[in-house]
Amino acid sequence: MSSSNSRDIVLECRNLSHWFGAKKVLQDVNLQIGRGQIVALVGPSGSGKSTLLRAILGTHPPRAGEVRMDGVAFRSPHRDRGIVYQRYSLFPFLTAEENVAFGLKLDQTSLAHRCFSFFKWRALRSSHVEQAGRFLDRVGLSAAKGQYPSELSGGMCQRVAIAQALIMRPKLLLLDEPFGALDEATRESLQLMLLQLYEENVQAKERGEPALHTILIVTHELNEAIYVSNRVLGLSQYHETGQDGATIVYDKPAPIYRPNEPKDVSRFHxxxxxxxxxxxxxxxxxxxxxxxxxxxDHEKRVATGATFMNDPG
Ligand SMILES: Nc1ncnc2c1ncn2[C@@H]1O[C@H](COP(=O)(O)OP(=O)(O)OP(=O)(O)O)[C@@H](O)[C@H]1O
Ligand SMILES: [Mg+2]
Known part of the structure; x- marks a missing residue:
């Protein structure tokens, strides 16, 4: 892979390998994710998609190779990277709005701050709640701000979990089969929500600002992968040296959909x-x-001046 200044790379894996005992899972995974890309990761069950996400999150660093964020290698978690799993993990005793505000509260106020600077803390707290409200608006949950998780459907809880991750403004949001436990109709509405996030990137680009969201989403569903992403990665052990683990075997653009466009799955065939x-x-x-x-392909497009919306930055 040739490097180039035309790439605004947020995340890079370099020769990343991982194994458990004698079992090789990942072998020399090399990949670069550009700012503003919505990338879908697909692969056979057990190929190591979640293992790769954990290495990128930093909770389980790779056995060999490295992961870099904005060019800097790391081996531990950081708020730059957020993750949402299939099963939402909301606090049952907090409302949707309080759940979303919780991360900011932990991040920006210490206990001492709360006790000794009560009035400042109260102002900060109301700013957190106000921000949480705006993030809930963005994921289509304006009407459910005051409700508790037990009063929300599975799809609504998953929206809250995504707002909870987004409010921390991660440079990279990881989604590990986020819609896997939802029924078809709910799943479709959450797919639209992802298209809406991409739309926010397009609008930011039009204003001359950096893209807001860079997302790596693992999904089992190929239609979903192609629909919500602008690039599809395939991780698989089925390649010429596959006995040593899975690696990236597919990396191509996917068609861009706007939220108001009808979903035409025949285009995906x-x-x-x-x-x-x-x-x-x-x-x-x-x-x-x-x-x-x-x-x-990106380099070729740049060389001919024909960049398109899949291109990062
Ligand atoms: N902590 C662990 N100890 C031992 N083996 C593990 C551990 N975690 C994962 N594995 C093994 O590593 C391989 C990859 O697992 P991983 O969960 O990353 O796959 P996956 O692609 O996410 O699968 P799925 O699509 O089913 O979610 C599997 O064979 C799994 O059994
Ligand atoms: Mg998995």
Missing amino acids: EQKELLLRSVFSERHIQRHSEFVSFWD
């Missing part, structure tokens, strides 16, 4: 077939870089 063959099929053993072309 060709890409799905290619994904099934190159990422999920034990029978089609390939050179692992055969379908890895996102950045090379």
Whole structure:
């Protein structure tokens, strides 16, 4: 992979490998995620998608290789990176709004601050609640701010969990099968919410500002991967040296959808077939870089002045 100044890279994995005892899980994973990209990660069950996310989160650093955020290698978690799992983990005794404000409260006020600077703390607290309200508006939950998790549906709780992660303004948001436990209709509405976040990136770009959201989402559902993302990565053990673990075997752009555009899954057919063959099929053993072309294509577009919306920055 050639490096270039035309890439505004938020996250990079360099020759990242991981194993548990004698079991090799990840082998030389190399990837770069550009600011403002919404990247979907797909792969067979057990290929190591969650292991890769944990390495990127920093809770389980890789056995070999490194992960870099804005060019700086790290081996521990940081608020720069947020994660939302399939099962939301909200505090049952806090309202939706208080749940969202909770991270800011922990981050910005100490107990001493709360006791000794009561009035300042109270002002800060109301600013946190006000910010939480705005984030709940953005995920379509304006009407549920005062409700407790037990009064919300699974889809609503998952929206709260996403607002909880977004309010910390992570440079990279990791989503590990965030909609996996939801019914089809709820899932669709949350997919639209992700398109809305991408729309916020487009609007920021139009204002000449940096993109607000960079997201890496793991999903089992190929239609979902292609629909919500602008780039699809495939992680798989099915490649020529696969006995040593999974690596990135597919990396291509996905069509961009705006929130008001009808979802036309027939457009996904060709890409799905290619994904099934190159990422999920034990029978089609390939050179692992055969379908890895996102950045090379990007360089070509930059060279001809033909950048498009998939391009970061
Ligand atoms: N703590 C652990 N100890 C031993 N083996 C582990 C551990 N965590 C994961 N593994 C193994 O590593 C492999 C990759 O697991 P991982 O959960 O990352 O896969 P995945 O791609 O997220 O799968 P799924 O799609 O089912 O969520 C699996 O074979 C799993 O059994
Ligand atoms: Mg997993």
